[in-house]
Amino acid sequence: MYFKRYDFGDTAVYFVETPVDGRSKCTTVGMAVYPADREIDPQRLQCDSLVQVAFAGDESLADYTRGVTMRNRRSTLLKIVRQTQFMGGNLNTYLTDGEGNDYVHRLSYDRATGVFTTSVRYENHTRAPRMLEHLSAFSLSGIANGDGNTLGLSIRRMTSAWSRECRLKSDTFAHLGLDMSWARYGVKVEKWGQVGSMSNRGYYPFAAIEGQDICWGVQLEAPFSWQMEVYQEKETCAFSGGLGDFEFAHWRKSIPAGGSFTTHNARFTVCRNFMDACNALIREQAGRLSAPRSEESMPVIFNEYCTTWGAPSERNITRILKAIKDLPIEEFVIDCGWYRPDGKEWNNAIGDWNESKKLFPEGIRKVAEKIKAAGKRPGIWFEFENVGRESNAFACEDVLLKKDGQVITSKNRRFLDLRLPEVQNYLRTKLLAFLRDNGFTYLKIDYNDTFGVGCDGAESLGEGGRLVAEESVRWLARIREAVPGIVIENCASGGSRIEPLRMSEVSMCSFSDAHECAEIPLVAANVSLAIPAEQSQIWAVIREGESDSRTIYSLCAAMIGRICLSGDICKISAEKLALIGRGLSFYGKIKELVRRGDIRLIDCDIESYRAPHGRQVYWKELGEQRLIIVHFLDCETAVRIPMDGYELTDVFTDLPYTTRNEVLRIAGKPYTAGAFLLEKKHEL
16 A cells, blocks of 8 residues: 655655545545654545546545535546655655546645645546546645544634625534544535635635644635535545535536646645644745835825725825825825716726826826825726726627626626637726826726626636636736736725735735724734735725724724725824824834734634624734734723733833733723734843
């Protein structure tokens, strides 16, 4: 029986051949991953195939699985041909079924973060096309707790909805019905994901399985429909995921003889606890960013959306620039509405992209030049993949996505078919040439609906949708090529297209459409577990007449990531401007800690975000510095933070606090906050 162990840093990867129940003389080879210092008995590693694949007509290898999972079909009965390890820790595993269906399982290791990257390529060396219906990007099996079974294991996922991105949800295996049956018979499956072009809808493509002093954490690149599943049979379980399959997401693809198909990447790590796994995955993402140099200092942004609410103009932008001239703001974004025809709503007029002569009588280029003259980089908003009901483009059905021959319409939006040459030429003029000709160096890309399960133009609706989503990602490279050094913001009704592939191609994202509600710090903390802080743009909307406490509350929430100011900046007092200036000065001192620090604690006792009662403590560390951000919602209480040899060096708060007996005590009241910077004490 095949068995091989490879050590990568402090992690051991096992390849184990396991007999298949009910199939005489049939075996499969799986991959298990554990900390290298953990004693593992290879005989107890019950693994299924590290390549989870299914073709049309495949037999099931287990009972009761049809309609529940496409794992463990006949095509997973594979043998390892060879394994090749390269310099830098890359390992390729070559597998075959002996009938011309061949696979390359790629595994690479990032020593700096302890994160693995994996993908699978299918190669059709038969003499006929094969209809592929499922191919996972990763599959880990042999997962068990310290006592060799799944008792006590739990799954942590991130649920997402509009203005509720990436909220943690934890379920025990027992609660999900994943515990083993009395006769060790029957398969249990927990399968989830999302269908459509909004990747972070329903769930964010991340999950972790936790046990006793161990955590397997995984993120998927997922520009279109994706799925994850936990599969339990007997004592141990398997964990896999990737592109949504035929039963889940209506995806199938014909691979011609001599052709191939490669999954997107999945990334995973094995750590001692959940927070360590999240930090490792975030650090790995941060190491792959290719943002312009201007972004390294995490400049503060001003976006006028919550100031003008979709009615920007030369006049009001000139006033805003004057109001913020003394604040350390480096990027200024003109949001939606700059193209709005008279008598129409901004959200229904997208698609034609003709600047409004009424709003910008001297042209929008003149305003971009004013922004530059004020020492800021000018930005502009586009929702270039969609068209609105009140645009001329809405009636151009030949270039819009269709399902079963009918144009896909979601309320007031339709969707351009990005695969078409005429659409690409249109966008080169309306988007790329517009950016260049008007001198914009910042692009906010919005996307405010999903076209669902997929579209016509391929062998399945899911494949059609996948091709359009891939083209959407390619446009990010085209934009960067057209405007070198451009800053790109990924927005989709806030954070609905946050996913690792798209995030690796942009500078930052809108964390949420939570513009000025009380739950902003809660959503911001949740999103910080999914993406690097330097990419998480958080609204700090300042309103005329609000208390200083409320201003501090908003600024402290935005300090969890990138500060994006907006609101009644032209109406507030000089004293309020000075308070904002003090907040931004404090932020300047903690930027590197926010950017590169590890999250040590998110302690939030709030159940209902819309009727919040409780408080949140957010704790981050880098080297000898520690940042504590505390928000009190509808409660009046106090929090106590152990100082552990640290001393308080700076604060931004109006709350009373004390530091006695190595404890930082902060007295809170409803809707107040504070940010506290501590540094390690050194004995003289």
